[in-house]
Amino acid sequence: MRIVKQKEFDTFSCAADKCPDNCCGGWQIEIDERTLQSLKDYEGPLREPIDKAVDFEGSCIRMNENGRCELLNDRGLCRLVLERGESFISDICHLYPRHVEEYEGIREWSISLSCPVAAKMLIDRKEPSEYIVTDDDEPDPLEDDFDDFDVLLFTKLEDSRDVIFDILNDRSLGVYQRMKMILSFSHELQTLLDDDRLFDMDEYIAGVRSQKGDRGLSDDTAGSALLDDRYRLIGYINDNSSVLYRLERLKKDWTSDLTYLADICSGCKDIDREYEDAIKSLGEEYHEVILENILHTFVYTYYLGSVYDDRIYAKISMSVFCTLLIDLIYMCARYFNKDRNGVDAYINVAYRFAKEIEHSDINLDIMEEFSEKLFL
Numbered sequence: 001m002r003i004v005k006q007k008e009f010d011t012f013s014c015a016a017d018k019c020p021d022n023c024c025g026g027w028q029i030e031i032d033e034r035t036l037q038s039l040k041d042y043e044g045p046l047r048e049p050i051d052k053a054v055d056f057e058g059s060c061i062r063m064n065e066n067g068r069c070e071l072l073n074d075r076g077l078c079r080l081v082l083e084r085g086e087s088f089i090s091d092i093c094h095l096y097p098r099h100v101e102e103y104e105g106i107r108e109w110s111i112s113l114s115c116p117v118a119a120k121m122l123i124d125r126k127e128p129s130e131y132i133v134t135d136d137d138e139p140d141p142l143e144d145d146f147d148d149f150d151v152l153l154f155t156k157l158e159d160s161r162d163v164i165f166d167i168l169n170d171r172s173l174g175v176y177q178r179m180k181m182i183l184s185f186s187h188e189l190q191t192l193l194d195d196d197r198l199f200d201m202d203e204y205i206a207g208v209r210s211q212k213g214d215r216g217l218s219d220d221t222a223g224s225a226l227l228d229d230r231y232r233l234i235g236y237i238n239d240n241s242s243v244l245y246r247l248e249r250l251k252k253d254w255t256s257d258l259t260y261l262a263d264i265c266s267g268c269k270d271i272d273r274e275y276e277d278a279i280k281s282l283g284e285e286y287h288e289v290i291l292e293n294i295l296h297t298f299v300y301t302y303y304l305g306s307v308y309d310d311r312i313y314a315k316i317s318m319s320v321f322c323t324l325l326i327d328l329i330y331m332c333a334r335y336f337n338k339d340r341n342g343v344d345a346y347i348n349v350a351y352r353f354a355k356e357i358e359h360s361d362i363n364l365d366i367m368e369e370f371s372e373k374l375f376l
């Protein structure tokens with residue numbers, strides 16, 4: 001069995017009561033069957049809070065009037081963990097922000113951008129993203145669940161993702177050019193897949209892999225040409241940001257970020273200048289590194305999932321769109337509140353964004369479907 005992890009994965013440590021947010025509130029937290037049974041059988045001083053906090057019918061945590069789990073103490077720590085230890089809480093509480101994607105014989109772990117500590121580890125670093133791969137002889141415990149798994153397509157997705165990572169790590173090219181290249185690459189792969197030309201994909205991937213520079217991936221489509229001009233691009237992303245109002249709302253406090261977005265259209269006369277200032281506040285070069293890091297995180301988490309739905313191009317276009325939306329929201333938040341400036345403010349925007357998008361299948365579907373048409 002093969003295990004893949006982001007380089008940062010094993011060093012993640014929860015900030016607990018020092019966390020600027022708290023993952024135990026504001027969204028639906030499901031409880032697995034094993035934990036539900038333990039909570040039903042529990043006898044002890046937390047019986048009453050457990051009954052208040054747990055929706056046994058719906059198998060989830062019921063939030064109190066402040067939108068938080070009733071089992072948190074005044075310092076934001078889980079009373080169940082303090083009394084019984086980590087093994088007593090549900091898998092989702094125990095694992096978060098660790099996230100796993102399962103493929104036949106492969107398990108890929110990531111830390112989620114939606115946790116502020118994880119977001120800082122993933123975004124605020126200058127060296128290129130790296131992944132740690134380990135193999136062992138253990139059989140996949142989920143082997144029987146993969147009867148219909150498309151191994152042939154999966155190998156092509158793995159190979160093509162390696163090429164995408166190589167492109168993303170090539171800092172001799174501007175980050176917007178790299179976005180354009182991975183859009184073009186994934187679009188061609190999608191065409192080959194749709195035409196049922198699976199074997200031609202190998203040749204195409206090998207051809208792109210063997211080249212340097214723009215790798216023959218600089219053709220313009222109407223949408224991707226925008227990536228040559230970051231000011232036109234940010235205006236275009238702004239014009240399309242209204243999709244965010246169609247999403248299922250998970251956290252009420254995200255409304256302020258959305259309000260900034262809405263207000264920028266009416267309040268800001270000169271988006272180009274504001275955007276230039278926002279980039280300068282981070283440093284031109286570091287801004288590119290931040291975009292690269294966020295893009296890497298989205299591609300790593302979602303790209304291989306196209307083995308289940310055949311939507312290669314949608315995964316890449318969503319990754320690009322989400323990265324650019326975070327950039328735009330940072331600019332808006334900074335315009336309306338000059339204290340929200342610099343990399344920590346950027347991380348704040350990024351984790352709140354990820355919290356809304358990445359923890360709702362409905363929202364991910366909407367974003368994928370919408371992004372798919374944006375850069376064509």
Ligand code: SF4
Nearest residue numbers: 014015019023115117
């Ligand atoms: S959001 Fe992250 S750092 Fe904060 S409490 Fe949850 S896991 Fe810990």
